[in-house]
Amino acid sequence: MGTIQLSGIGRTFKSTAAVRDIYLTIEDGEFVVLLGPSGCGKTTLLRMIAGLLEPTTGRILLDGVDITELPSKKRDLAMVFQSYALYPHLSVRKNLAFPLKVQHLGKDEIERRVQDVADSLEIGHLLDRKPKELSGGQRQRVAVGRALVRNPKAFLMDEPLSNLDAKLRTQTRHELTALHRRLGATFVYVTHDQVEAMTMATKIVVLNAGAIEQFGSPEEVYDCPESVFVAGFLGSPAMNLLEAQVIGREGIVSLSGTGLAGDLWPGDTDDLDVVVGIRPEHLEIAALSDEHDGILLDGTVEIVENLGGEQILTFSTGRSRIHMRTSRDVRVSVGEQLTLRAAAEHVHLFDRASGRRLEWVAETAADAVGAARESAEPTAEPAAAASLTSRSEPLLTA
Ligand SMILES: Nc1ncnc2c1ncn2[C@@H]1O[C@H](COP(=O)(O)OP(=O)(O)O)[C@@H](O)[C@H]1O
Ligand SMILES: [Mg+2]
Structure with a gap:
């Protein structure tokens, strides 16, 4: 088991x-990636979990046991560093055996575990080499092996x-x-690389300036970002x-901006300053589309980048630049003026002031009635009246 709970964890260096x-809460068996730009606090957070850095505030629990005061060595967690941190004067075998010697395991037990880990990482042939005789990739495997050999609750x-x-x-x-x-163990993995996060994680924690912006599966974080x-x-x-x-206007919620306009959905709303987000893969050239509703944007082609399997088009529009990801069958030339479309x-x-995501939800009172009715008769249509709200606080009532 390896469930890690962070409760109000914080760390201040001097005044920052x-x-x-x-x-x-990092559940047992998850592969949690701490993702964010350089300096957002990823390493600091991981080092606190590892016990290499004392938190200024908060508690850390491992399988329900408070380990905040427990020294790193006793935490039953294994850390793999960017720099690998191998002992240069020791062979790979001795590097792998080191954490077990510290635990005072018997010689045979150590030999067996080192061999198992070497086999599973395919580094058996390197056991008698020193770290300087290894490639970067091999060193990295040894570093992982040294974590693995301890059979910790989390990596x-x-x-x-x-x-x-x-x-x-x-x-x-x-x-x-x-x-x-294979291991089914808990992994907590720090990176600033979104591809690593998207491909490896079962859950992603997006960090910004030391705080959590969003915690969710890769799909949730990509498809439904909680903030700008x-x-x-x-x-x-x-x-x-x-x-x-x-x-x-007249029962339709619409968008209006420089070089951008269109209807979103039926409903009422007060006017609201927003940031509109559209993924490059969700844009198409309006003239080529069979659909005519949704949001339209005017743009001039600035750059055409051929990526082989697809192309990235850069448009200038209003005061901004927008990107579109599309098939190479779509032929455009630099300087061409086009209208782009995105489905509602x-x-x-996003609310422009707070940067938080806005959701279109049925209006509170009507919704309560609608929800009650819905639970009684599951076929009932949701209430028509609705408003834009952020998750934390309602911003508008229609
Ligand atoms: N030992 C330290 N002393 C002072 N400031 C530090 C120390 N370690 C980290 N910081 C600061 O804390 C912030 C977060 O750093 P860090 O956790 O290393 O970020 P990341 O790993 O996300 O790049 C940065 O502003 C960094 O300068
Ligand atoms: Mg770091």
């Missing part, structure tokens, strides 16, 4: 708060792939995913983010 007030990894070249990185990514499946920050951080090219206004269901809205 590196990590603030984090509440998070903590801080950017373990960042010193590897692109090809080896992809390969090692697959190996770590397979290792996680998350929307702009994930995706390559990132989500297009444009300032606009939500307006309600693919439009993300």
